[in-house]
Amino acid sequence: xxxxxxxxxxxxxxxxxxxxxxxxxxxxxxxxxxxxxxxxxxxxxxxxxxxxxxxxxxxxxxxxxxxxxxxxxxxxxxxxxxxxxxxxxxxxxxxxxxxxxxxxxxxxxxxxxxxxxxxxxxxxxxxxxxxxxxxxxxxxxxxxxxxxxxxxxxxxxxxxxxxxxxxxxxxxxxxxxxxxxxxxxxxxxxxxxxxxxxxxxxxxxxxxxxxxxxxxxxxxxxxxxxxxxxxxxxxxxxxxxxxxxxxxxxxxxxxxxxxxxxxxxxxxxxxxxxxxxxxxxxxxxxxxxxxxxxxxxxxxxxxxxxxxxxxxxxxxxxxxxxxxxxxxxxxxxxxxxxxxxxxxxxxxxxxxxxxxxxxxxxxxxxxxxxxxxxxxxxxxxxxxxxxxxxxxxxxxxxxxxxxxxxxxxxxxxxxxxxxxxxxxxxxxxxxxxxxxxxxxxxxxxxxxxxxxxxxxxxxxxxxxxxxxxxxxxxxxxxxxxxxxxxxxxxxxxxxxxxxxxxxxxxxxxxxxxxxxxxxxxxxxxxxxxxxxxxxxxxxxxxxxxxxxxxxxxxxxxxxxxxxxxxxxxxxxxxxxxxxxxxxxxxxxxxxxx
Amino acid sequence: xxxxxxxxxxxxxxxxxxxxxxxxxxxxxxxxxxxxxxxxxxxxxxxxxxxxxxxxxxxxxxxxxxxxxxxxxxxxxxxxxxxxxxxxxxxxxxxxxxxxxxxxxxxxxxxxxxxxxxxxxxxxxxxxxxxxxxxxxxxxxxxxxxxxxxxxxxxxxxxxxxxxxxxxxxxxxxxxxxxxxxxxxxxxxxxxxxxxxxxxxxxxxxxxxxxxxxxxxxxxxxxxxxxxxxxxxxxxxxxxxxxxxxxx
Numbered sequence: 001x002x003x004x005x006x007x008x009x010x011x012x013x014x015x016x017x018x019x020x021x022x023x024x025x026x027x028x029x030x031x032x033x034x035x036x037x038x039x040x041x042x043x044x045x046x047x048x049x050x051x052x053x054x055x056x057x058x059x060x061x062x063x064x065x066x067x068x069x070x071x072x073x074x075x076x077x078x079x080x081x082x083x084x085x086x087x088x089x090x091x092x093x094x095x096x097x098x099x100x101x102x103x104x105x106x107x108x109x110x111x112x113x114x115x116x117x118x119x120x121x122x123x124x125x126x127x128x129x130x131x132x133x134x135x136x137x138x139x140x141x142x143x144x145x146x147x148x149x150x151x152x153x154x155x156x157x158x159x160x161x162x163x164x165x166x167x168x169x170x171x172x173x174x175x176x177x178x179x180x181x182x183x184x185x186x187x188x189x190x191x192x193x194x195x196x197x198x199x200x201x202x203x204x205x206x207x208x209x210x211x212x213x214x215x216x217x218x219x220x221x222x223x224x225x226x227x228x229x230x231x232x233x234x235x236x237x238x239x240x241x242x243x244x245x246x247x248x249x250x251x252x253x254x255x256x257x258x259x260x261x262x263x264x265x266x267x268x269x270x271x272x273x274x275x276x277x278x279x280x281x282x283x284x285x286x287x288x289x290x291x292x293x294x295x296x297x298x299x300x301x302x303x304x305x306x307x308x309x310x311x312x313x314x315x316x317x318x319x320x321x322x323x324x325x326x327x328x329x330x331x332x333x334x335x336x337x338x339x340x341x342x343x344x345x346x347x348x349x350x351x352x353x354x355x356x357x358x359x360x361x362x363x364x365x366x367x368x369x370x371x372x373x374x375x376x377x378x379x380x381x382x383x384x385x386x387x388x389x390x391x392x393x394x395x396x397x398x399x400x401x402x403x404x405x406x407x408x409x410x411x412x413x414x415x416x417x418x419x420x421x422x423x424x425x426x427x428x429x430x431x432x433x434x435x436x437x438x439x440x441x442x443x444x445x446x447x448x449x450x451x452x453x454x455x456x457x458x459x460x461x462x463x464x465x466x467x468x469x470x471x472x473x474x475x476x477x478x479x480x481x482x483x484x485x486x487x488x489x490x491x492x493x494x495x496x497x498x499x500x501x502x503x504x505x506x507x508x509x510x511x512x513x514x515x516x517x518x519x520x521x522x523x524x525x526x527x528x529x530x531x532x533x534x535x536x537x538x539x540x541x542x543x544x545x546x547x548x549x550x551x552x553x554x555x556x557x558x559x560x561x562x563x564x565x566x567x568x569x570x571x572x573x574x575x576x577x578x579x580x581x582x583x584x585x586x587x588x589x590x591x592x593x
Numbered sequence: 594x595x596x597x598x599x600x601x602x603x604x605x606x607x608x609x610x611x612x613x614x615x616x617x618x619x620x621x622x623x624x625x626x627x628x629x630x631x632x633x634x635x636x637x638x639x640x641x642x643x644x645x646x647x648x649x650x651x652x653x654x655x656x657x658x659x660x661x662x663x664x665x666x667x668x669x670x671x672x673x674x675x676x677x678x679x680x681x682x683x684x685x686x687x688x689x690x691x692x693x694x695x696x697x698x699x700x701x702x703x704x705x706x707x708x709x710x711x712x713x714x715x716x717x718x719x720x721x722x723x724x725x726x727x728x729x730x731x732x733x734x735x736x737x738x739x740x741x742x743x744x745x746x747x748x749x750x751x752x753x754x755x756x757x758x759x760x761x762x763x764x765x766x767x768x769x770x771x772x773x774x775x776x777x778x779x780x781x782x783x784x785x786x787x788x789x790x791x792x793x794x795x796x797x798x799x800x801x802x803x804x805x806x807x808x809x810x811x812x813x814x815x816x817x818x819x820x821x822x823x824x825x826x827x828x829x830x831x832x833x834x835x836x837x838x839x840x841x
Contacts, residue, residue, distance in 0.1 A: 096791045171788045177765055178748040183705075183790055268766020278749055278765055313640070317650030321659060343751060343786075344762045345769035348687050352679055359671035366666045369627055370659050371650065376634040378646035383639070391635065398627045402620035405670065411612050411678035411686070415758040418751055418786035479596040484755040486786045489794040497599050497755060497782050504596050573645040584644070 029556035039148075041140035042556060043125045046147050048449065050121030051442075053154065054114050055526075059519075061109035064102050066516050071099055073509030075491040096490040100169040101188075103488055105161075107172025108192070111292070112199045113154055115430065118438045119299045120206065120241075121150065124234045126449060128210055130547035130554065131228050133219025133563045133589075138212045146205035153198035160191035168192035171488065173285060176266035176278045180258045193256045200249040207241035210234055219546065219589075221565035225320060226588070228545050228569040232323055233302020236330045237295050244291040244334065251284035282341055290337035294329055296430055297397075300437030301326060301368060304390045306569065307440055308372055310543040311387035312379025313584055315570040318371040325364035325371075332361050342410050343417045351410055358408035365401050369394070380573070380584075384541070385459030389440035392467045393433045399471070400428030403478060421481025427474045439466070439522070446526075447540050451553045452533030458525040465518035472511035480504060544587040545569045563589035599755040602781055602802065604736075604774040606758035608681045612674060619670045686759070689740065689772055696738040696772070699731065702835055703743060703750035703763035705789060706796040711836050714816060720836040722823075725816045729798040731783060732815070733775055734808035740772045744834050751787035754800065760786050768841075775802035 030036050040046060067086075070079050071094045078084070083092025094102070125143065129136055137143045161167045165186025170179035174192065177183055214235045218227070227235075254265040264276040309316040316322065338346065338354030346354075372394055381387065403425040406412045416422065439462075446454045485498050492498040492505070539548040546563055547554070571577065571586040578584050580593030601607060638645075690696035700711040700719055710731045714723035733739045743752055745763040753760040754773065761771040785796035803811065830836065 096794070100788070100791055100793075169791070175749055175787075178788065178790060183748045268764075275766060277767075279767065312634075312638070313645040314647070315649045317648070318655060318659065319649065320651075321656070343760055344764060345767065348682065352682075355678070356671075356675055359675060360667070362671055363663045363667050366623075366663050367659055370662050373627065373630045373634070374650050374655065377630065377638065379634065379638045380640045380643070380645040381635065381638055383635070391631065394631060395628070398624055402624055405616050405620055405674070406613065409612060409616060409674050409678050411609055411681050412616065414686070414760060415609050415613075415755075417760060418753070482598055483596040484599050486753065486784055488788040490791075491794050494794050494797055495782055495784060500595055500597075570649075573647045575644075575647055578644070 039144060041136070041144050043129050043137050043140070043143060044449070044554065044558075046143050047122045047124075047126035049147050050117040050125060050150070051449075053150065054116075054118035054122060057109050057154065058114040058118065059523075061106055061114050062516055062519065064106040064109065066513065067094060068099070068102050068106060069509035069512040070094070071102075071490070072492070073506040075493060097166065097169065099490045100171075100488070101167040104168050104171050104174075104192075108157070108168070108196075110431065111172065111296070112196060113157065115296050115434050115438070116199070116203065117150060119296060119434060119441075120203070120234070120237060121147070123230075123299060123303070123438075123441050123445070124206065124210055124238070126445060127230055127547070128213055128234055129217065130448070130550070130558060131231050131545055131569075132214060132217060132222060133546045133559060133565065134213065134217035135557050135559060135562075137209050138216050139209045142205050142209050146202045146209065149198050149202035149205065153195045153202060156191050156198065157195035160188040160195065163187040163191065173289070174255070175285075176255065176258065176281045177268070179255060179281075180267055182267065190256065190259050193252045193259065197249055197252040197256070200245045200252070203241050203245045204249075207238040207245070210238035211242060214238075219563050219565050222588070225323065226565055226568050228302075229305040229316060229319070229322060229326075230299070230302040232326060233299040233305075236326055237298040240291045240295050240298070240330060240333065244288045244295075247284055248288035248292075251281055251288070254284075255281065279341075279344055282344065283337075286337035286340040287334075290340065291333045293426070293430060294333040296434050298326060298330070300393060300397075300434050303437050303441050303444075304393050305368075305372065305375070306545075307386050307390040307444060308375045308394075309570045309572065310541060311382045311384060311390070312376045313382070313572050314375060314379040315568070315572055316371070317374030317377075318367075319568065319570065321367060322371045325367040328364040329361060332357060332364070336361065339408055339413070342413050355408055355410050359405065361408075362401075362405060369398065384443070385454070385456060385463060386440045386444035386541075388460060388463040389436045389443065392463065393436040393440065395467075396428050396436065396471060396474075397433040399475065399478075400425060400433055403428065415484075416481060418487055419481035420477045420485045420487060423487055424474045424477030424479075424481055427477065432470050432474055436467070439463075442526070444541065445547075446529065446533075447536030447552050448547055449553060450530055450533075451536055452529055453536050453540060454529040454533060455525050458521060462518060462521040462525060465521065466515060469511040469515040469518065473508050473515060476504060476508035476511065480508070542583065542585050544571050544585045544590070546588050549587050549589060565589055566591055601756065601758065602775055602777055602779055603754075603757035603759075604776045605681075605685045606756075608685060609758040612678055612681070615677070616670070616674055619674075623666070623670075686772075689770060690738040691740075693738055693740075696740045697733060698740045698742075698839060699733075700836060700839070701731075701741050701743040701752060701763065702746060703752065703785075703789075704746035705748065706785070706792040708752070708783065708796070708798040709835070710798075712812065712815075713839070719839045723816065723820075724836055725812060725819050726822075726836075727815060727819075731798060731800045732808060732811050733800065733802050734805040735775045735778055735802050737805070738772055738774050740770070742768055742770045742839065744768055744837070746831060746834050748789050749787050750785050750789045750796065753784040753786035754781070755784065756781040756800075762787060768837075775800075778802050778804060778807075 078092030168189045170184050257263040266276050266278050266281045268275045336358040339358045536552040565588050567588045573584050577586045702709040710727045712725040713719050743763040745765045750763040757773045761769050781800045783798040
């Protein structure tokens with residue numbers, strides 16, 4: 001163990017007292033049911049609330065995807081089984097209006113109401129205090145408010161399904177002027193802007209909390225470079241959230257004003273170069289929207305960087321280089337959003353700058369891959385479910401990331417823009433890679449969260465039945481996009497040149513149905529394990545980060561004694577440790593033998 | 594099941610296909626390396642085959658190797674593609690035929706859910722009585738630069754020519770432009786690529802590329818048709834969006 005891994009600790013930024021004080025009320029679990037399970041300020045409870053909310057909406061968003069794929073496989077055919085229930089007036093047939101609502105709500109729900117609460121809300125909340133050796137978040141009540149803002153936001157979004165003129169239909173990006181009263185009259189789209197606003201408020205509150213907690217509450221001895229990469233991922237994500245979600249919120253306020261109060265921020269009127277500007281919204285949206293991609297993928301990168309090390313039983317390869325690469329991505333992510341607007345008639349000079357900056361992201365991304373592969377190389381790999389999902393992320397993120405280069409190149413993008421190539425590309429990252437990281441995280445931290453193990457064989461079955469159809473679906477979309485099919489077409493056969501693609505679209509849909517059905521394995525595994533899973537030991541995976549030094553599940557105050565950190569997070573396979581202790585891992589609060 | 598890129602009917606489309614191929618080869622090579630290393634590690638470097646090799650990857654060697662790989666990607670993929678595309682864009686796609694008197698100028702008005710095409714007519718000026726106006730039909734001569742300016746009446750649309758490897762948004766309150774050149778006669782589809790409402794999928798038009806003579810014959814006939822439509826009453830037109838001074 002080189003000395004510099006333990007040097008430079010944050011002893012001066014120690015959190016709270018060393019010992020748990022039974023007299024201190026803040027360290028005891030509240031007794032009332034409401035305070036304990038509903039309006040809780042305990043980060044572990046809030047994490048579970050976010051997890052259940054996110055998984056619930058993941059199911060809803062997934063079901064909407066099934067409806068979309070049904071329409072693309074069998075345009076105009078009534079949806080089987082529940083079709084008549086959903087679309088009674090058309091005998092179960094999905095109408096063009098219903099279809100636009102479907103893809104709008106699918107995107108909105110998956111990004112803002114499934115991935116965000118699962119990855120950032122649930123894992124961010126659960127992991128940050130436990131992994132840095134803190135008793136809770138630094139602002140527990142802000143944490144509570146963050147969850148309930150999210151809850152309010154989901155209630156508003158859900159309500160938008162049931163208002164006159166129906167659910168929002170302007171796409172998840174809600175470009176004006178389609179998203180103003182000109183294109184989508186009705187309360188649904190207005191509720192959408194309000195829901196996104198409160199969703200953003202929730203994210204900002206969470207972000208402020210996470211950033212401060214990581215700065216202030218790291219256990220003594222834990223310098224920034226002794227933090228697990230998971231914590232780095234959440235921390236950097238929170239910085240992006242705090243900086244850029246307010247921009248989205250501003251866009252939502254202006255859009256709300258345009259819809260409700262008759263302002264014209266985004267409405268051009270009839271005069272050319274007079275009135276408002278719909279492109280202004282696109283700037284606001286993507287100034288948030290591109291960092292958003294990294295907001296979602298950074299926690300995934302962090303989690304996977306740790307898991308690859310833990311289950312290859314090797315230290316993370318080039319830890320500091322990985323961290324600096326993630327920081328580089330954070331900086332670059334705020335400078336590249338213009339590539340979403342290459343075909344809006346953007347100035348060529350601006351276009352070329354965005355093109356170069358976007359391509360430069362490939363440099364830190366390549367370094368990440370290099371270090372991931374370096375981590376598993378010559379390891380002693382345990383292919384547990386968390387590890388399988390982590391490896392699955394590396395695979396799908398490779399495809400998703402590399403296809404980004406096509407879209408960064410203006411010349412290729414002008415052809416590919418707004419085709420299924422884009423759909424395939426961002427699903428490989430935001431749906432496939434991020435979701436695989438979420439499954440990895442759930443399998444990995446389930447024992448710590450709920451005190452029981454998830455079923456391994458079922459987890460592996462779920463992995464294989466997910467990764468295979470998932471790649472068929474999203475790589476199939478890349479192919480369809482290469483063949484020129486635009487996004488958001490209710491019935492592609494309206495175009496002659498797209499008719500030969502029907503067979504391929506059908507194939508993709510069948511793979512998607514399989515993918516959807518395979519998630520039932522996860523649902524069964526999750527709930528069965530919750531009730532009947534094998535009781536978990538404190539450290540079932542034999543790794544050294546701080547959450548595994550406390551019981552599963554941890555007590556309300558997490559740590560009886562605030563640990564003193566002496567090791568980096570990845571002290572695995574050290575010959576000195578093996579010889580002295582007979583095991584290949586060393587906890588972060590243990591002395592090097 | 595087949596997914597082939599639409600037939601390229603344009604003079605410059607092969608440049609797009611070329612850069613696509615280059616990025617495809619380069620990224621596929623990267624992908625294969627990643628997958629091979631992963632497979633070897635997953636198959637051979639497993640628990641039970643001896644202890645893991647203990648390293649933090651902090652040697653000079655690994656830093657140098659990291660830098661080399663990153664530099665190779667940056668130069669070999671990023672810079673090459675950037676350079677090639679910037680050249681293509683500046684010399685072709687962004688090199689608008691402003692000073693080319695032979696170029697055919699057409700004003701395009703997008704609206705939910707149709708495309709209107711306006712030719713200058715005999716006087717060579719737009720927004721005058723002899724403009725030739727068609728709905729969802731764009732006729733162009735082959736081997737002639739076609740120079741389009743686009744405006745939108747309502748929401749953002751995107752004018753998409755799959756067979757010409759190009760597209761451009763039509764934005765309310767703004768004028769955008771696009772040029773292309775057909776290298777062969779034929780009938781091709783024009784699509785809308787930006788979600789523009791419930792009937793987005795129906796916002797389809799046709800492009801007829803014909804010989805110069807056929808084009809002139811069609812234009813004369815279309816001028817007559819447009820005049821006939823005018824005779825039935827004054828057209829309902831939004832100023833500045835249904836026809837405008839080309840240079841404005």
